[in-house]
Amino acid sequence: MAAENNINSSGSELSEKDKKFRDFALNGNLWKVIFYVCIPLSVFQLINHLFNILDTMMASHVSAIAVSAVAYLSQLQNMISAVGTGLAVGSSLKISEAYGAGDYDMVKKRLSTLITICGICSAVVLCMLPFTPMLLRVCGTPEDFINVGTKYFIITLFSTVLSFFNNVYIAIERSRGNSKRILRLNMFVIILKLSITAYFIYGLNADITMIAVASVISQAFLFVMAIHNLCSGNDAFTFSFKSIRFKKNVVNPMLNLSFPVIVEKVAFAMGKTVINSMSKNYGSVTVGALGISNNINGITTQMQNGFQDGGASIISQNRGAGNIKRALGTFWRLVIIEASLGLIMYIILNIFAGPITYLFANSQDGYNVEFQNMIIKVFRYDSLGGCVPLGINAAVMALLFGFGKTKLTLFCNFCRVFVFRIPILWALQNFTTLGSESVGIVMCLSNILTTILSCIVAFFVIRNIKKDYKEMI
Known part of the structure; x- marks a missing residue:
């Protein structure tokens, strides 16, 4: 207790609610802790993903080219937003670690400094706006996608800037165990977004640019709520200009943990962009079919990511408190x-694959049975390698994030795209006569091989943890 008082000599304290959650996370029934933290996050990820799927459905109502353009450009957006996401993931884990260790003064310093860094990154992104067409061409974007989606991408960059702050805010609330608040806020945001998008697309017959406008409006609402919640009060989890510290002991641990995550996410999005470019060999609509397949499969993987994010936070807090066995x-x-959830969802999604894909095969031009069959063909392979294997992989990622092994997560995900995915698709295109199903096969194989690799990595990491923390286990 004396050490903790010394650590918090500047007066940064926890609210009673945060104190209770910290005690629960460190000492409560572990199953209850996991479900309490992770279920709302899993539901949040699911709803957030469904909102992306409905976006795709509404884009498909415009045309098959429009949905393919959205699928393609979203990967370029992901490359940029990876900076904010990486900062949120890596930095929030260091905030969780300080929270678990009882260093509340450091919690406040890292939180305030992290938000300032996000502001700097946002300014850099906004400077890219005048160069959007050139940026799209450098990334190898097809001309028909540039013609359809340039305005969409420009407006999406504004949404990306807002999401920098929103991702950090969500990560901070996750560290505090405020999963239900995250769920409530995002429920409202999603309902708002879908209502506006539906009005634009079905009421006004607008193009995909208005989908991006709806995203900006909804992200702006969450941004306002984030600013309000982070600036209200004076406890350890509120922003303070006085607590901004660009010092090594504050910034370096966050950046060291975040940088591999940023590189990983940029590389992963870049790799998916390469896959989309290679998929054009089977026709532009194949890019849309792959994007839709990924979205359907993502119903499962996004829920699993909710458990991954929450689990990483729990592991990090217990690691900070020295509870290695509990971690x-x-x-x-x-x-x-994760494996159980993946198996259940694999069965459900494959049973209802027909009705689900039918929704994406309708546009203003009518029902496109060939497009639906292409989606189903890709999805069968995609889900086989995605649902259960990626669930196990998500658990391993939670372990690696929780123990600060972000360089290993970078290694695993780099191999996933640049060793197991792109070379295999190249081989299928050059040495087989397979058609568009090749993109589904490569998803299946790359995900299974990645899970095998991550399990091997986990074996050695756990062995080293038991050796390094022998006295704590």
């Missing part, structure tokens, strides 16, 4: 939960 126990429970 490892969280990982093993996550493996069971």
